[in-house]
Amino acid sequence: MSLPAPAKKVIIIGGGIAGIKAAIDLQKKSVDYLIFEAKGRLGGRLNTVTGFHGKYDLGASWFHETLNNPLFDEEMSLGNPIDDPKIFYDDGPKKIFNKDGIVSPFLKLDSIVNELFKYVDICNEEDLDSDKPYYENVINYLRSRKHLLTDEQITNVSQYARSLELWHGIDSQMLSSKYASIDNEGRDALCLNYDRVLKRHTDQLDQEKVFLNTPVTGVSRIEKGSKVEIELKDGKKLVADAVIVAVPQSILQLSAGEDGYIEFSPKLPAKITDSLQSIHFGALGKVILEFEDIFWPTDFERASILSDPPEGFLRAIKDNKDVPEFTRNKSSHGHPQTWDFPAFVLNYAGCFQKPSLVILTQQPLTNYLESNKDIAWKHCKPMIQVLSGKTDVPDPINVIVTNWTQDVYQRGAYSACYPGDDPLMPILALEEGFGNVRFAGEHTVLEGAGCVHGAWSSGKREAEALIERFGL
Numbered sequence: 001m002s003l004p005a006p007a008k009k010v011i012i013i014g015g016g017i018a019g020i021k022a023a024i025d026l027q028k029k030s031v032d033y034l035i036f037e038a039k040g041r042l043g044g045r046l047n048t049v050t051g052f053h054g055k056y057d058l059g060a061s062w063f064h065e066t067l068n069n070p071l072f073d074e075e076m077s078l079g080n081p082i083d084d085p086k087i088f089y090d091d092g093p094k095k096i097f098n099k100d101g102i103v104s105p106f107l108k109l110d111s112i113v114n115e116l117f118k119y120v121d122i123c124n125e126e127d128l129d130s131d132k133p134y135y136e137n138v139i140n141y142l143r144s145r146k147h148l149l150t151d152e153q154i155t156n157v158s159q160y161a162r163s164l165e166l167w168h169g170i171d172s173q174m175l176s177s178k179y180a181s182i183d184n185e186g187r188d189a190l191c192l193n194y195d196r197v198l199k200r201h202t203d204q205l206d207q208e209k210v211f212l213n214t215p216v217t218g219v220s221r222i223e224k225g226s227k228v229e230i231e232l233k234d235g236k237k238l239v240a241d242a243v244i245v246a247v248p249q250s251i252l253q254l255s256a257g258e259d260g261y262i263e264f265s266p267k268l269p270a271k272i273t274d275s276l277q278s279i280h281f282g283a284l285g286k287v288i289l290e291f292e293d294i295f296w297p298t299d300f301e302r303a304s305i306l307s308d309p310p311e312g313f314l315r316a317i318k319d320n321k322d323v324p325e326f327t328r329n330k331s332s333h334g335h336p337q338t339w340d341f342p343a344f345v346l347n348y349a350g351c352f353q354k355p356s357l358v359i360l361t362q363q364p365l366t367n368y369l370e371s372n373k374d375i376a377w378k379h380c381k382p383m384i385q386v387l388s389g390k391t392d393v394p395d396p397i398n399v400i401v402t403n404w405t406q407d408v409y410q411r412g413a414y415s416a417c418y419p420g421d422d423p424l425m426p427i428l429a430l431e432e433g434f435g436n437v438r439f440a441g442e443h444t445v446l447e448g449a450g451c452v453h454g455a456w457s458s459g460k461r462e463a464e465a466l467i468e469r470f471g472l
């Protein structure tokens, strides 16, 4: 009589949606698993909090690309009750504001910026071998069209084009032109809220196999690579047949000695370590303002707040002179100035009749606000004055500022491309993995890169790969 083969065991490092999905799928095939999560909660970049007026997502808010989003499909297949909807398409009326108030739709900024995006695509196709900062192409476009645009259009387009910063989480002087454009495979839907999606997943886990507040510090391939041993921060070691490293890309990019660093033994192949040099990490952040009452218009769902162009910008475009760089960090006033950065506003008054506004910010502003949370309202107040058309605006009853850049186990928002970066290299290298050391997360997928559904799909992929490897 032959004994049944002992159950295979997989250790999952990181309890975000990628790690959780991997665990669920492994469990379905009776593969034993343990999840080690550094923080005191599961979910990683899915984090829903409750304020005075309801729930807010500090990390992901939207289901992106809903024509090609398997997580969205799965959620919707479970029903979307009319009296308790799981999503809201917040793509109704949108308004654009600058320092002086509402920007007239007759400036046709959307049409011009759409043409500009096309121009950037054409430039990229014509020059496949090099990559410029996206902002340089914005300037080139404005120079090439300056006889066709009014001064007001040139000034406002230069800043409206920066809206992409609120997608990538980095400023457009740092953003790669090649990877600036956003694929749009379907409408984006606000998820109401991601805690529901997370709970549906975590409820499927065996809670005894989940270890919170347990950072992993080392991963070693042992027994000629047939087993993997992981080391926890307290020095404890555990052995498994495989490991799925589902920590953020920013953690894989740390150097020895930095908080959160994971030591791999033997070292990861150069294919992986070198590829991690060709990608960066952005810092999208959020400031949530809750007020007593609604005192601003409810006739729009989203707003773009345009920054001021640097002094002399228009003249430089018209005279073909060097265009001044825009301010990235602190100005001479000691901290970042409101009108130096574009912002994206989600108007809860327009979407849900609630007196709240969610303001999205990008690097380096996010880093500053997340480490100086007490100035967040002062920074945002001029935007709210413009948005409401009132100088005398009440203070919020609650200000919530995200913490992604300050969390040593996150260190920002998601992968982002600087000029010259090649996001494909790390994706291919991490997808290949290193024997039974596997990788999952938003930074390891092509479809849904940077997104929740991408991270989820990567967990599914790694579970499938191990199930096949184990011959199950």
Ligand SMILES: Cc1cc2nc3c(=O)[nH]c(=O)nc-3n(C[C@H](O)[C@H](O)[C@H](O)COP(=O)(O)OP(=O)(O)OC[C@H]3O[C@@H](n4cnc5c(N)ncnc54)[C@H](O)[C@@H]3O)c2cc1C
Residues within 6 Å of the ligand: 013, 014, 015, 016, 017, 018, 019, 036, 037, 038, 039, 042, 043, 044, 045, 046, 058, 059, 060, 061, 062, 063, 064, 214, 215, 216, 217, 246, 247, 248, 251, 260, 261, 262, 284, 285, 286, 402, 404, 409, 410, 412, 413, 414, 440, 441, 442, 443, 450, 451, 452, 453, 455
């Ligand atoms: C502000 C913001 C807005 C976003 N908006 C959207 C959006 O609207 N739509 C969308 O689709 N996506 C959005 N995203 C991206 C999305 O949230 C992520 O792509 C996705 O949640 C990543 O999941 P993950 O499992 O790959 O990583 P994570 O969720 O980061 O999980 C990784 C986990 O690893 C843990 N960890 C790190 N180091 C260790 C260690 N040494 N040991 C153990 N555990 C460790 C971390 O604590 C973390 O919990 C947003 C992200 C942010 C920050």
